[in-house]
Amino acid sequence: MDNNVGCCSTQLIDGDGTFIVSGLESFLKEVKLADCGLSYCVVSIMGPQSSGKSTLLNHLFRTNFREMDAFRGRSQTTKGIWLANCVGIEPCTLVMDLEGTDGRERGEDDTAFEKQSALFALAVSDIVLINMWCHDIGREQAANKPLLKTVFQVMMRLFSPRKTTLMFVIRDKTRTPLENLEPVLREDIQKIWDSVPKPQAHKDTPLSEFFNVEVVALSSYEEKEEQFKEQVANLRRRFNNSIGPGGLAGDRRGVVPASGFSFSAQQMWKIIKENRDLDLPAHKVMVATVRCEEIANERYNEFTQNQFWLQLEEASQSGPVAGFGKKLSSIIADCLYQYDSEVAYFDEGVRTSKRKHLEDKLLQLVQPAFHSILGHLRSGTVEKFKEAFDKALNSGEGFSAASHRCKQAFMNHFDEGCADAVIEQSNWDTSKVRSKLVRDIDEYIDSVRAAKLAELTSSYEEKLNEALAGPVEALLDGANDETWPSIRKLLRRETQSAVSGLASDLSGFELDGETRDKMLAKLETYARGVVEGKAKEEAGKILIRMKDRFTMLFSHDSDSMPRVWTGKEDIKSITKLARTSSLKLLSVLAAIRLDDESDDIDKTLSVALVDKSSSTDRSLKISDPLASSTWEKEASRRSNNWLPPPWAIAAMLILGFNEFMTLLRNPLYLCVLFVGFLVSKALWVQMDISTEFRHGILPGMLSISTRLLPTVMNMLRNLAEQGNRPATAANSFRDGANADGVSSTGSSSVTRNENGAEFSSSSKED
Numbered sequence: 001m002d003n004n005v006g007c008c009s010t011q012l013i014d015g016d017g018t019f020i021v022s023g024l025e026s027f028l029k030e031v032k033l034a035d036c037g038l039s040y041c042v043v044s045i046m047g048p049q050s051s052g053k054s055t056l057l058n059h060l061f062r063t064n065f066r067e068m069d070a071f072r073g074r075s076q077t078t079k080g081i082w083l084a085n086c087v088g089i090e091p092c093t094l095v096m097d098l099e100g101t102d103g104r105e106r107g108e109d110d111t112a113f114e115k116q117s118a119l120f121a122l123a124v125s126d127i128v129l130i131n132m133w134c135h136d137i138g139r140e141q142a143a144n145k146p147l148l149k150t151v152f153q154v155m156m157r158l159f160s161p162r163k164t165t166l167m168f169v170i171r172d173k174t175r176t177p178l179e180n181l182e183p184v185l186r187e188d189i190q191k192i193w194d195s196v197p198k199p200q201a202h203k204d205t206p207l208s209e210f211f212n213v214e215v216v217a218l219s220s221y222e223e224k225e226e227q228f229k230e231q232v233a234n235l236r237r238r239f240n241n242s243i244g245p246g247g248l249a250g251d252r253r254g255v256v257p258a259s260g261f262s263f264s265a266q267q268m269w270k271i272i273k274e275n276r277d278l279d280l281p282a283h284k285v286m287v288a289t290v291r292c293e294e295i296a297n298e299r300y301n302e303f304t305q306n307q308f309w310l311q312l313e314e315a316s317q318s319g320p321v322a323g324f325g326k327k328l329s330s331i332i333a334d335c336l337y338q339y340d341s342e343v344a345y346f347d348e349g350v351r352t353s354k355r356k357h358l359e360d361k362l363l364q365l366v367q368p369a370f371h372s373i374l375g376h377l378r379s380g381t382v383e384k385f386k387e388a389f390d391k392a393l394n395s396g397e398g399f400s401a402a403s404h405r406c407k408q409a410f411m412n413h414f415d416e417g418c419a420d421a422v423i424e425q426s427n428w429d430t431s432k433v434r435s436k437l438v439r440d441i442d443e444y445i446d447s448v449r450a451a452k453l454a455e456l457t458s459s460y461e462e463k464l465n466e467a468l469a470g471p472v473e474a475l476l477d478g479a480n481d482e483t484w485p486s487i488r489k490l491l492r493r494e495t496q497s498a499v500s501g502l503a504s505d506l507s508g509f510e511l512d513g514e515t516r517d518k519m520l521a522k523l524e525t526y527a528r529g530v531v532e533g534k535a536k537e538e539a540g541k542i543l544i545r546m547k548d549r550f551t552m553l554f555s556h557d558s559d560s561m562p563r564v565w566t567g568k569e570d571i572k573s574i575t576k577l578a579r580t581s582s583l584k585l586l587s588v589l590a591a592i593r594l595d596d597e598s599d600d601i602d603k604t605l606s607v608a609l610v611d612k613s614s615s616t617d618r619s620l621k622i623s624d625p626l627a628s629s630t631w632e633k634e635a636s637r638r639s640n641n642w643l644p645p646p647w648a649i650a651a652m653l654i655l656g657f658n659e660f661m662t663l664l665r666n667p668l669y670l671c672v673l674f675v676g677f678l679v680s681k682a683l684w685v686q687m688d689i690s691t692e693f694r695h696g697i698l699p700g701m702l703s704i705s706t707r708l709l710p711t712v713m714n715m716l717r718n719l720a721e722q723g724n725r726p727a728t729a730a731n732s733f734r735d736g737a738n739a740d741g742v743s744s745t746g747s748s749s750v751t752r753n754e755n756g757a758e759f760s761s762s763s764k765e766d
């Protein structure tokens with residue numbers, strides 16, 4: 001046949017009832033059924049074997065089903081179910097040619113296959129052609145009666161069956177007009193319908209509820225071919241737009257989208273073969289579920305291989321990608337669009353849920369890239385913030401202003417970056433990353449603030465140190481009644497100055513009141529600490545300082561000149577003055593008087609150590625444990641060393657060598673020496689000096705006595721003047737001394753006292 005160009009056909013189910021999937025798949029690809037969506041129609045034909053079914057289909061739809069060769073006799077041609085596409089009919093129409101019923105070859109099994117194939121045809125087709133001989137109409141033993149019975153019976157096995165068009169094609173019509181034949185046929189059909197056992201729910205359901213019954217009559221193809229062809233051509237027109245309103249097709253409730261046809265047909269056949277009831281709505285949902293899932297998986301796999309996505313993913317590992325969100329959203333949208341296009345005709349609930357699933361999977365796939373972008377964005381923002389903030393601070397911008405400005409600017413920068421990276425289809429929350437960024441920035445601001453505050457505090461502490469340490473030391477050094485008032489005044493002034501300076505500088509840091517007050521208080525404490533530290537430091541040297549002061553006053557006169565001991569000095573008053581002055585130092589350093597509170601330390605010390613010591617010097621006590629122990633140590637050292645230093649003894653021996661010799665030679669001198677010894681002894685006993693005095697003063701006095709030696713010698717000379725020889729001896733001593741060059745050596749000088757007595761004194765204080 002020439003007009004069947006473009007027709008494909010395949011065996012859908014073979015004679016053994018096996019569904020031939022591969023044949024169907026390639027057939028569907030060939031006819032591009034998947035592109036049809038719901039715009040396709042399925043027509044099938046049933047009828048007795050060798051009743052010219054294939055011949056009719058080939059003429060009606062320009063298919064290429066195998067027809068029986070008229071010369072080979074009436075043997076079965078079509079085995080199983082064949083499928084072909086119509087040529088020249090819109091929309092795409094698929095035709096199923098079923099194995100003829102009543103076939104002689106199949107025997108008893110035929111019934112089973114007939115039922116199965118009839119059920120399959122009813123489930124799949126929009127239009128079912130029932131091929132029948134005209135002469136069978138009204139006949140009790142008509143060949144098509146069992147077939148119809150089968151059709152109606154299996155119809156009951158379909159839950160919620162679709163309304164199918166049953167077109168009875170009467171072959172080899174006689175002269176009896178169709179108008180007369182049709183009522184008889186319909187009566188036959190009704191009888192068969194009535195005879196079929198029905199479930200309770202459909203007991204009274206009319207046939208019209210399940211079927212649109214159409215009847216057409218065709219002349220014999222063999223005897224009246226031209227008429228046959230003409231009638232077929234007319235009939236063919238009715239199959240155009242069969243699925244449109246008023247078209248031949250039924251209600252198409254059970255139609256599955258073209259892309260699900262293969263799967264649906266396979267599943268239906270499987271269920272039928274397993275002799276299970278066929279629930280068409282559930283089947284439709286099942287087909288939709290499987291197909292939507294398959295389509296979603298195909299789209300997902302395609303997405304994972306998408307070059308644009310792979311490039312974005314790779315780029316996201318190394319840093320922010322400009323337009324990441326927009327680009328990725330577009331790729332995802334494309335993927336979903338393709339999915340939507342393919343599943344458009346499947347059950348809405350199913351396709352929507354599968355779409356959501358696909359979308360979730362896609363978002364899950366791209367999420368790590370998105371997070372990577374956010375991570376880069378966050379870390380990059382932190383770094384840029386640090387840089388800009390440091391720069392702003394270095395350029396002199398206030399801390400608070402700089403931190404606010406930079407933080408705002410870089411949070412905006414981050415927000416823009418986020419907006420750029422956000423994927424339309426997602427509703428991912430970026431607030432956590434944002435919060436982390438805020439924390440990072442705040443931490444940095446805090447660390448810089450802490451460093452700056454520490455720096456600022458240190459600078460003020462340093463200033464305070466400079467302003468207080470030296471002056472306080474000087475004030476303590478000159479310990480007097482005004483020392484502590486002056487220190488307090490100084491401390492107040494410097495503290496106020498530092499605190500107000502720091503307070504002013506802190507205003508730029510936006511500190512809370514408590515922190516600010518603490519810092520100021522700390523600075524005040526520091527200032528006090530400097531003074532206290534200095535006072536303690538000075539107190540630590542109290543003994544040396546006291547001794548120095550005592551020695552200074554004891555060994556120097558009111559003009560700070562080395563005191564010349566003539567023997568007439570009031571040692572007691574000098575000692576008292578020196579001691580009082582030393583005690584003043586002690587009383588000043590004995591307590592830290594940073595608060596305006598008066599105390600009796602000075603008075604107590606005076607009473608305890610000066611007045612009392614006048615009467616009971618031995619009761620002199622140092623109340624400060626440290627001072628006391630130091631004093632004791634010093635005293636102990638002195639007690640072991642109360643003799644004049646060795647050099648003094650040596651000097652005495654050298655200088656007094658002549659005198660000693662004179663003494664030894666002259667009995668008068670011996671007497672005078674003896675008297676001197678007695679006087680010294682008496683002096684020693686009378687003074688009954690305290691341990692401290694002995695320890696501190698006696699060695700000094702003995703030391704001084706080395707300088708008094710010439711005086712003593714003068715006194716001796718005066719005594720000697722009472723006789724001529726002693727004077728000579730005295731002169732010879734002086735001459736001898738001068739001759740030895742001792743009196744003229746470096747540190748010695750010759751001084752005359754008020755009484756005209758001449759003596760030598762050392763410029764060194766020992």
Ligand SMILES: Nc1nc2c(ncn2[C@@H]2O[C@H](COP(=O)(O)OP(=O)(O)OP(=O)(O)O)[C@@H](O)[C@H]2O)c(=O)[nH]1
Nearest residue numbers: 049050051052053054055067068070077078100221
């Ligand atoms: N009397 C008559 N014979 C016809 C008509 N159309 C076809 N035939 C003949 O019937 C025989 C069977 O034709 P097929 O078209 O193969 O019949 P079939 O129903 O497809 O056969 P199976 O597929 O084997 O069931 C052929 O010899 C045809 O020439 C017709 O309209 N009237």
